Amino acid sequence: MSLRRQFVLVFVTFAVVVSAVGGGMAYRTTSRVLEEELDDKLVQVAGAAAEVGLQADEILAYRPGFEESEVWRAVRQKILRLRYYVDEAYILRTDLTALVTTLPPDSIPIGAPIRELALYNEEIQEASRLGAATSPLFFDDEEDRWYKFGFVRLEQSPAILAVRMPADHMEPLEAFGRTVLVGSALAALVAALLAWSLATTVTRPLERLGRVARRIQRGHMDEEVRIERGGELRRLSRAMERMRKGILQRDEQLRLMLAQVAHEIRNPLGGLELFASAAADTEEREERTRLFGKIKAEIEALNRIIDDFLAFARPLRPEAKLTDVRGPIREAAELTELQVREGGGELSVELPAERLPARVDEGHLKRMVLNLLQNAAQAGEDVTVRAEAHHGEVVITVADDGPGIPEAMRERVFEPFVTDKEKGAGLGLAIVKRLAEVNRGRVELHPRDPAIGEGAEFKVYFRGAEDLPVSPRERQGVGNGAGSHH
Numbered sequence: 001m002s003l004r005r006q007f008v009l010v011f012v013t014f015a016v017v018v019s020a021v022g023g024g025m026a027y028r029t030t031s032r033v034l035e036e037e038l039d040d041k042l043v044q045v046a047g048a049a050a051e052v053g054l055q056a057d058e059i060l061a062y063r064p065g066f067e068e069s070e071v072w073r074a075v076r077q078k079i080l081r082l083r084y085y086v087d088e089a090y091i092l093r094t095d096l097t098a099l100v101t102t103l104p105p106d107s108i109p110i111g112a113p114i115r116e117l118a119l120y121n122e123e124i125q126e127a128s129r130l131g132a133a134t135s136p137l138f139f140d141d142e143e144d145r146w147y148k149f150g151f152v153r154l155e156q157s158p159a160i161l162a163v164r165m166p167a168d169h170m171e172p173l174e175a176f177g178r179t180v181l182v183g184s185a186l187a188a189l190v191a192a193l194l195a196w197s198l199a200t201t202v203t204r205p206l207e208r209l210g211r212v213a214r215r216i217q218r219g220h221m222d223e224e225v226r227i228e229r230g231g232e233l234r235r236l237s238r239a240m241e242r243m244r245k246g247i248l249q250r251d252e253q254l255r256l257m258l259a260q261v262a263h264e265i266r267n268p269l270g271g272l273e274l275f276a277s278a279a280a281d282t283e284e285r286e287e288r289t290r291l292f293g294k295i296k297a298e299i300e301a302l303n304r305i306i307d308d309f310l311a312f313a314r315p316l317r318p319e320a321k322l323t324d325v326r327g328p329i330r331e332a333a334e335l336t337e338l339q340v341r342e343g344g345g346e347l348s349v350e351l352p353a354e355r356l357p358a359r360v361d362e363g364h365l366k367r368m369v370l371n372l373l374q375n376a377a378q379a380g381e382d383v384t385v386r387a388e389a390h391h392g393e394v395v396i397t398v399a400d401d402g403p404g405i406p407e408a409m410r411e412r413v414f415e416p417f418v419t420d421k422e423k424g425a426g427l428g429l430a431i432v433k434r435l436a437e438v439n440r441g442r443v444e445l446h447p448r449d450p451a452i453g454e455g456a457e458f459k460v461y462f463r464g465a466e467d468l469p470v471s472p473r474e475r476q477g478v479g480n481g482a483g484s485h486h
Contacts, residue, residue, distance in 0.1 A: 018187070042149070045086060076100050399457040
C-alpha cells in the first residue's frame with residue numbers, strides 16, 4: 001500500500017471512530033435523559049389522575065353490564081380528561097382484565113382482557129408491588145409512532161391505572177442520530193481530503209528524492225538535489241545533496257587516481273625497459289650490476305606506488321588498542337634513517353623515557369609516521385620526530401628544515417594527488433589523514449617558529465591513556481622502552 005493511501009486510511013479511520021464514538025455516546029446520553037423525563041411525566045400524570053376521585057374499592061366491584069350505570073360513566077369521564085395528556089388510559093386488575101377504559105365500551109367491556117398490555121405484565125406486577133412502573137419504548141406500526149406505558153397503583157388495591165403516552169422525543173432523537181451519521185460521513189470525507197493533501201505534501205518530495213536516488217544510481221549526478229521544505233525532508237534532501245557531492249568527489253578522486261596510477265607506473269616501467277635493454281646489451285659485469293641495481297630501485301618505486309594507492313583505496317578497519325607509541329615511531333625512524341643520511345641530513349628521534357600509551361592501531365601508527373618522515377626527508381635535510389603527552393592527548397610531531405609548504409597549498413595539503421614534488425602520487429599526507437581519522441585522531445599542519453627557520457611541521461593527535469579505562473591485559477601489552485637516539 002502506498003504511503004498516500006496509508007495516510008488516507010489512518011485519517012479516515014480516526015475521524016470515523018472519533019465521530020462515531022462521540023456521536024454514539026451523545027446519542028445514548030440524550031436518549032437516556034429524555035426517556036427518564038418521559039418516565040417521570042408518565043408517572044406524574046397517572047399518579048395525579050389516580051388521586052382525583054378514583055375509588056379503588058368501588059371500581060373493583062364493577063361487573064360486566066355496569067357500562068350502562070351512571071357511576072361507571074362518571075369514572076370513565078374522569079379518565080377521558082386524561083386524553084389531553086395521553087393517548088389512552090385504562091383501569092384494570094392485575095390479571096390484565098379491563099374495568100374502565102377510554103376506548104368505546106363495546107370494544108373492551110368490563111372483565112375483557114386487554115391484550116395490548118399482555119407484553120407488559122411484568123411492569124404491571126411491579127407497579128402493583130411498588131406503586132408505579134413504566135414500560136420500555138415500543139413502536140406502533142399502524143400509527144408509525146413511538147409510545148410508552150405508565151402504570152400506577154390505585155390506593156392500596158390490585159387496581160392499576162395505565163396510560164399510554166407518545167414518545168415525542170424519539171423523532172428529534174432520530175433526527176439527531178441521522179445528523180451524527182451524516183457528521184461522521186462528512187468527517188470521514190474531510191479527513192480523506194486533509195489526509196490526501198498532507199500525504200501529497202509529504203510524498204511528492206519523497207517521490208522527487210526517490211527519482212534523484214535512482215538518477216544517482218544510474219550515474220547521472222550533474223543535477224543538484226532540490227532542497228525540500230520542512231524539517232526532516234529538508235535534512236534528508238541536504239544529506240542527499242552531500243551524498244551526491246561526495247560521490248562526485250569520490251569519482252573525481254578515482255579518475256585522478258587512475259590517471260595518476262598510469263602516470264606514476266609508466267615512469268618506472270620506462271626506466272625498467274631502458275635499464276633492461278642496456279643490461280642486455282652490455283657485457284661489462286660492473287655496468288650490468290649497476291643497471292640491475294637501477295632496475296631493483298625502479299621495482300621498489302613501483303611497489304611503493306602500488307602500496308600507496310592500495311592504502312588510499314582499500315577500506316580501513318583499525319584494531320585500536322592501548323599502544324606504546326615509542327615502538328612504532330622507532331621502527332618508522334629506522335626505515336627512514338638511511339634515506340635522511342643519503343640526503344646529507346640527520347634524523348633526530350626525541351621520545352620520553354617512560355611509556356607513552358595511546359589508543360591506536362599499531363600498524364596504522366607506523367604507516368603514518370613513516371609517511372611523514374619520508375615526506376620530510378624529501379623536503380629537507382634534517383628531520384625531527386618527537387612524541388609527548390599534552391592535555392590528555394599523545395602528540396607526535398614530525399618537522400623538517402626544508403622550504404616549507406607554499407601558502408597556496410596549505411589548505412589542500414591533505415587532499416589526495418596534491419603535491420609540489422616531481423615524483424610521488426601525492427597520497428602520503430592524504431593517507432596520514434585517513435589513518436588518523438579512522439583511529440579517532442587528527443593531523444594538522446603547524447606553522448614553524450620564525451626563529452627556527454623555514455620548514456614544515458606536522459602534528460598527529462591521539463587519545464591518551466589518562467581519560468581511558470585501561471584493562472590489566474592492555475597494560476601488560478604496552479611495550480617497554482626508554483630514551484632516544486639520533
